[in-house]
Amino acid sequence: MDFLIFKAPMLMVQASLDGILLGILFALIAYGMALQWGVMNIINIAQGDLVILGGYIAYTMYLAGIHPAWGVIVSPIIMFFVGWALYKLVINKVVDRDLFISILATFGIAIVFQQLMNFIFGADVVVAQSEYGTTMLFDNSVTLPNSKIFSAFISVLYAIGLVIYMKKSRLGRAIRATAQNARAAKILGVDTEKVYAATFGINAALCGIAGALISITLTLHPYVGLPYTVRSFMIVIVAGLGNLPAVAVSGMGLGLFEEFADYILGTEFRIGAVFMLLVFILVYRRFKLSKKREYLK
Amino acid sequence: MNAIKQKDLILYSGLIILGLAAPYLFSAFKVQLTYLCVLIVLAMTWNLQGGEMGYNSFGNILFYGLGMYLTASVQVGMFFPLAEWTESGGEKTFVHTTSQYFQGIGVGLLVAAIIPTIVAGAIGYAILGLRGHYFAICTLGLGIAAGEIAGGIEIIGAGQGFTTPPFPAEIVDPEARGKFFYFLSFFVLVVAFVFVKYIYGSRFRLILNAIRDNEDKAEAMGIQTMKYKIVGWMCSAFFCGLAGGIMGGLIGYIDSTDVAFDGREMGVFMVLMAILGGKGTLWGPIIGATLFHFFKEGLWTFILGWQYVALGVLIVVIVVYFPEGLMGWLREKYPERFGEVIDEKDRKSQVELK
Numbered sequence: 001m002d003f004l005i006f007k008a009p010m011l012m013v014q015a016s017l018d019g020i021l022l023g024i025l026f027a028l029i030a031y032g033m034a035l036q037w038g039v040m041n042i043i044n045i046a047q048g049d050l051v052i053l054g055g056y057i058a059y060t061m062y063l064a065g066i067h068p069a070w071g072v073i074v075s076p077i078i079m080f081f082v083g084w085a086l087y088k089l090v091i092n093k094v095v096d097r098d099l100f101i102s103i104l105a106t107f108g109i110a111i112v113f114q115q116l117m118n119f120i121f122g123a124d125v126v127v128a129q130s131e132y133g134t135t136m137l138f139d140n141s142v143t144l145p146n147s148k149i150f151s152a153f154i155s156v157l158y159a160i161g162l163v164i165y166m167k168k169s170r171l172g173r174a175i176r177a178t179a180q181n182a183r184a185a186k187i188l189g190v191d192t193e194k195v196y197a198a199t200f201g202i203n204a205a206l207c208g209i210a211g212a213l214i215s216i217t218l219t220l221h222p223y224v225g226l227p228y229t230v231r232s233f234m235i236v237i238v239a240g241l242g243n244l245p246a247v248a249v250s251g252m253g254l255g256l257f258e259e260f261a262d263y264i265l266g267t268e269f270r271i272g273a274v275f276m277l278l279v280f281i282l283v284y285r286r287f288k289l290s291k292k293r294e295y296l297k
Numbered sequence: 298m299n300a301i302k303q304k305d306l307i308l309y310s311g312l313i314i315l316g317l318a319a320p321y322l323f324s325a326f327k328v329q330l331t332y333l334c335v336l337i338v339l340a341m342t343w344n345l346q347g348g349e350m351g352y353n354s355f356g357n358i359l360f361y362g363l364g365m366y367l368t369a370s371v372q373v374g375m376f377f378p379l380a381e382w383t384e385s386g387g388e389k390t391f392v393h394t395t396s397q398y399f400q401g402i403g404v405g406l407l408v409a410a411i412i413p414t415i416v417a418g419a420i421g422y423a424i425l426g427l428r429g430h431y432f433a434i435c436t437l438g439l440g441i442a443a444g445e446i447a448g449g450i451e452i453i454g455a456g457q458g459f460t461t462p463p464f465p466a467e468i469v470d471p472e473a474r475g476k477f478f479y480f481l482s483f484f485v486l487v488v489a490f491v492f493v494k495y496i497y498g499s500r501f502r503l504i505l506n507a508i509r510d511n512e513d514k515a516e517a518m519g520i521q522t523m524k525y526k527i528v529g530w531m532c533s534a535f536f537c538g539l540a541g542g543i544m545g546g547l548i549g550y551i552d553s554t555d556v557a558f559d560g561r562e563m564g565v566f567m568v569l570m571a572i573l574g575g576k577g578t579l580w581g582p583i584i585g586a587t588l589f590h591f592f593k594e595g596l597w598t599f600i601l602g603w604q605y606v607a608l609g610v611l612i613v614v615i616v617v618y619f620p621e622g623l624m625g626w627l628r629e630k631y632p633e634r635f636g637e638v639i640d641e642k643d644r645k646s647q648v649e650l651k
Contacts, residue, residue: 108612
């Protein structure tokens with residue numbers, strides 16, 4: 001094998017660390033998707049675009065002279081209301097309909113979001129400088145931007161916070177009850193409409209956090225939302241709904257896969273590799289299930 | 298019965314005469330008319346597996362882009378080294394003679410129809426085992442992956458694009474190019490219509506509908522659903538490949554993600570057009586495509602820059618408020634025109650039951 005990565009073991013360490021830190025971020029987005037999928041039975045194609053929008057909020061703060069890291073607090077608050085409004089405008093009409101309709105409707109939303117972001121923020125690739133510096137490991141052969149460590153730390157913090165919130169709070173219990181059986185929850189006095197809106201809002205807020213972190217660790221561009229949607233979709237189908245440790249692990253796995261694909265196949269095939277992995281995972285699961293004469297539902 | 302047939306005959310001959318006369322009547326709009334034909338073909342054949350079979354694919358753009366690249370590659374590769382052609386980019390070091398051009402596009406379109414069909418057959422067994430939204434997302438991934446991968450392959454121009462052979466300069470008539478592509482696409486449209494019409498009258502359609510309505514039951518009734526699903530998808534892929542080949546020649550320039558595997562435009566358009574007109578009807582996609590094209594061409598210029606916002610809003614509005622499409626709406630309004638007899642007494646008793 002004539003690949004650089006196999007000649008230099010330090011590159012392997014580099015790719016692994018990058019991949020795991022990136023994967024934690026993906027897992028955060030995927031957790032939001034699992035939440036709304038489990039509760040509302042909706043696949044949100046606009047998930048990635050919500051992430052990018054959250055990133056642009058942090059970027060706007062950066063332009064205004066505020067440190068972009070504050071975005072992890074401001075962006076989820078704004079995005080919660082964006083999600084709430086989106087639910088009231090469109091999503092509540094597709095919630096109990098065919099899944100294909102929700103896919104197409106959110107696809108439309110994704111196009112609108114992309115284009116509006118293109119108008120407002122321009123079509124350039126931008127990044128918010130956090131100026132956190134880098135950590136050098138192993139005799140300076142592995143460089144690790146501190147912003148990545150920061151983003152992984154914040155992601156874990158928010159994820160733990162959300163899990164506790166879902167377990168302890170009244171709204172969290174209402175959301176879990178609605179996910180189990182919406183009808184029964186309604187009979188027992190849960191305002192499911194409000195629960196749905198809150199779920200979508202929380203999902204959007206999670207996207208906002210992830211986006212703010214992406215704005216300082218990676219790059220932002222109006223049209224790169226869809227890969228994030230596909231990544232989170234992939235993590236959810238591998239991990240299953242409502243299994244948070246599995247979401248975290250498969251998120252890191254995906255991050256590792258991407259970093260190694262980047263080194264082995266070349267950067268130009270990175271996104272292609274992500275999408276091919278999606279196809280491969282779906283087909284693999286289909287063949288595994290078809291042995292038992294079942295299919296993905 | 299006879300009277301209906303006669304009515305149909307008048308309708309079809311009228312449409313064909315209109316189609317043949319269109320480039321002379323609306324001489325300035327030949328490119329738009331070609332687009333319209335291609336859009337109708339795409340919507341009609343998407344409907345075959347999206348509407349009739351219930352397998353909503355976002356990835357038929359894969360076959361469209363494949364057909365586009367194949368036609369252009371064959372057209373060039375038959376006479377000149379392909380790598381040098383793409384390397385030279387816009388500067389033409391090689392020039393096709395008239396006969397070479399037409400031979401090339403003929404063989405190219407043939408390949409562009411056959412290879413995507415084979416590809417659909419080959420991946421069909423794996424992909425069509427997925428159901429519902431998993432199929433939709435998987436095909437969406439396929440379409441985008443194809444675009445990303447094509448954008449990394451050197452021999453077909455990679456990121457900088459692929460210039461298709463220009464129309465032969467020996468033909469001096471400036472109208473010839475437009476006419477050629479129009480009649481080509483019109484021919485494909487007629488073939489596609491005859492084919493789809495034939496399928497609508499056949500047992501095959503009933504099987505596809507059975508798969509859509511309840512696949513497990515269809516299988517229990519002894520239908521080999523997988524076989525029919527693959528054939529259904531292959532029918533779609535055949536015409537998608539042809540349409541892509543024609544569009545490649547018409548546009549004259551192939552870019553991996555913006556022209557060929559253009560999931561953001563063509564890939565969504567074909568789904569949207571079929572839904573706008575009404576999924577699972579013969580005329581729905583045709584009417585949907587025509588309306589959509591007029592809407593798009595009429596409005597695009599007025600809202601320049603905002604067209605994608607309009608497109609996104611249009612998708613949301615159509616999907617949320619008119620999921621049955623135009624034909625579905627008409628059917629609800631005038632059921633007797635669709636051969637549905639409503640027993641007034643039965644209807645009233647049902648209303649009372651509610």
